[in-house]
Amino acid sequence: MVTQAEKASIFQALHQQQGAFIIPNPWDQGSAHLLEILGFKALATTSAGYAFTLGKADGQVGREQMMRHLIELTSATTLPVSADLENGFGDAPEYVAETILLAGQSGVVGGSIEDSTGRADDPIYTIDVAAERIRAAAEAARSLPFKFTLTARAENFLVGRADLKDTIKRLQAYQDAGADVLFAPGLKTRDDIAAVVSSVDRPVNVIMGMAGVKLTLGDLADIGVKRVSTGSSLARVALAAFIKAAKELQDQGTFNYADLVIPSPQINALFSQNTR
Structure with missing residues (x-):
């Protein structure tokens, strides 16, 4: 069994190797399991x-529920997992630090x-x-008994x-505050x-994975x-795909979506693969 500390070291090494790597984002245990089977080296929630x-919009899941999700998802894979911790679920730097500590206890390594x-x-x-919040997060991360990779996000482009x-x-301020990885979601060019x-x-x-953006992994690595x-x-x-199939049922009364489904034996074979 791969320990959390070993996963943390593996995750850190991925950031030090040549080139770029893809860290796809599963949304539940099944998708995490499949992404590991498909050969990815790390995952992010x-x-x-x-x-x-859960039938909710983004931002409507509280910290306690999110921590349960992290425990469930990390239990489904042997890969290093980095958590989307939103804004730390609170304004105060102390609350953000507490969120990092709780995440560390959930099994994630970043x-x-x-x-x-x-x-x-x-x-x-x-x-x-914002920088003070990252500084508090970094101090909490450094107190954990393994290398927690802290990513700081600048959200300008996502809020218009x-x-x-x-x-x-x-991002420069967050770097100075102790972030290990920097991230500005929404950049397209x-x-x-x-x-x-x-x-x-x-x-x-x-x-x-944004519509109209055609940059490849090779382009980004360059x-x-x-x-x-x-x-x-x-x-x-x-x-x-689900909504398209459901609308076909509702609007046309046909079942042509079945031409695109993966056969049950193939899915069963995938989920039967034990990665732990």
Whole structure:
């Protein structure tokens, strides 16, 4: 059995190797198990994808429920798992630090903290407050008995503030505050991504799986990106297929979606593979 400390070392090494790696985002135990079988080296959770499984919108899952999810998901795979910890589930740096400690107890070996407040009228913490929250998270991470990889997220582009200069300034502040990986979700162009990579000296994560963005893993590696996640896009493409099939039933009374399904014996064979 792979220990949490061993998983943490493996995860850290992935960020130090040449090139870039994909860290896909499962939304439940089954999708985590399948992604391991398919050969990925590490996984990251998706707060939105998990919320959808509960019939909720992103941001509507509390910390206690999310920690239960992390325990369940890490139990389904031997791979290193990094957690989407949203904004730490609270404003105060002390609360964010507590979230990191709880995540560490859940079985994950890393996690991300956003600078988004979750409030529509004031969606982003000031840079000083945001950096203090990352500093508290980093101190908590360093107190764990294994190497916890802390990712700091600058959310400007996701809340309608496409300010690259401010995004870079924020990532630099989070780097100084102790983040191990830097992440600005929503960057879509080669030039914007290259500007971020060249402005920091920590591994950079980008998110792909966005409509209209055609950059490949090779393209991103050439730019200098280290890690590529998929956010909730895998969960949403699964839901898209489900909704399309359901609408066919409702609107047309036909069952042509069955032409695209994977046969049950094939699915059973996949889930019968023991990765633990």
